[in-house]
Amino acid sequence: MARNGINKRELDKWARNVVKETNKSLERAQRRNPPRVSAQLDATAGAVPGGETTESSGYLARLLLWLDSSAKQNPSAYINVAPFVEELQLEEEDPTILALQLEQHGLVEILRAMGDTGTHVHLTDPGRVAVRQLKDLQKDRAARIRHTMDALLRWLFDTASDQTPVNPALFLATPGSYFAGTEISGTELHQALAYLTEHKLIEHIDTDPATVAITSRGVSCALSGGSVQDHINQPRPGTTYNNYMPNAKGVIMGEQQHFTQNNTDGVDPTLFAQLAGYIGQVSTTLGMSDADRVELERVAQDLHTEATSGNPEPGRLRQFATQLKDKLLEAGTTIAATMGVQMADQALAGLMQ
The missing domain is CATH 1.10.10 (Arc Repressor Mutant, subunit A)
Structure with a gap:
């Protein structure tokens, strides 16, 4: 039976348990059929x-x-x-x-x-x-996780696009479970499972061992031919971006229903404002020390102030976004930190266009 409304703590615990079961199943599968090594x-x-x-x-x-x-x-x-x-x-x-x-x-x-x-x-x-x-x-952690998500979803679509539950352990015996010639790690699989579930592209099923099933959203993503990130980040008709910023204790203070800018430098600050708001939402979940968290929130506030000013300066946007990215990388490889790094990369890429 699928579980709906799962919170992030339960999701993280479930994904870790799936990885443990996956490793056991993979060891048995390797003894029967040595996996074929590849890099897509x-x-x-x-x-x-x-x-x-x-x-x-x-x-x-x-x-x-x-x-x-x-x-x-x-x-x-x-x-x-x-x-x-x-x-x-x-x-x-x-x-x-x-x-x-x-x-x-x-x-x-x-x-x-x-x-x-x-x-x-x-x-x-x-x-x-x-x-x-x-x-x-091989050293690009973000690229490894993106590949894992994309390959896992494509494999689920090819294997059970009718939404039949599948043991994710079987994925690790496929060519897609290698990236640039190296094996996908248990941590990377854990992050991919949690991320895909969080965005409702797959759902986990309460079975023993645990299984997963692709959702209708996951099928739509696979059929689009793009990446998971492309599908998740594509603008939806009528979408209004809400930007949240924390106070000194990291508590959400409010939201901006309509975010518009009048500037003459051709800079779109929307992604930077979204990044700052995202940091405000997840800063207390990153496991950082109080001093590091306060500094992270300070930089996020500076980025938000610059992004929502009348004429944002590209150099300052780049400076603050880069600082946030570096601090998120130092925070570890949690789903929240990884998503923040990806948002920072997307925002910074916009300055190059």
Whole structure:
């Protein structure tokens, strides 16, 4: 039976329990069927050009890392791709096709000597750059969580779009459970489950073990072809943004029903005002010390004041939003902090347009 009206504390407890059960189920699944290792290309578009989303192309990022590791033992040699396919037990994958896909993107050079199978490759300079970009991308916490949410929702849609409950442990044995060549962690899965449930894209079902089901909103998001964040943040017809700010104790003081600005610099301060109001709502839930919380709220108040002034100054908006982002990153990886970081990124991106 689904539980409606779940509060954030219960949601967090539920998600953690799901992760625990997931880890147990995954260990059993791995013993029966070793998971296929991959990294979705759409999550590594900056490192691997092309943007294909087929399962075959999803292995290219992992293969690049494997080639880089092999090349360190013998930098000048051509490396056979076939052992990569054998090691991961990818019976349906053709190593020649994988090599051709990498060559198509200019990431490897294929040895075409007489009698060669076309599976021996050598990393090009762009290929080595792509490897470095992949390794950098692995450290991007926000990108990892966004990928987890997107991949988990797509998997639920493909697996049970009729809203049949599914054990989320099964997701961790799929290609989508890897990001830039690395496994999705239990913490990242926990955050994705909680976030998707909070925004009513999935619902948790009281079963043992716990299961989840995609909602009608989740189906709509999957069919849109965009990301979870795109779907959640898209403006709704007639939407009025309410901006909340706390007093010194973090208590919500009121709201602005209509937020408009008259400025001549082409700056839209709406996202910055929303960020400041969001901080006012969640500052007491971040687990920060009193001193850090007070400082966070002070910066949020400064941002709100600037954003709602007659002519907001882009430099000050950038300064305050960046300070808030840094403080949220220091606060940890809670859902509330992660959402704040994403809001800050979106607001700051608006200054670049």
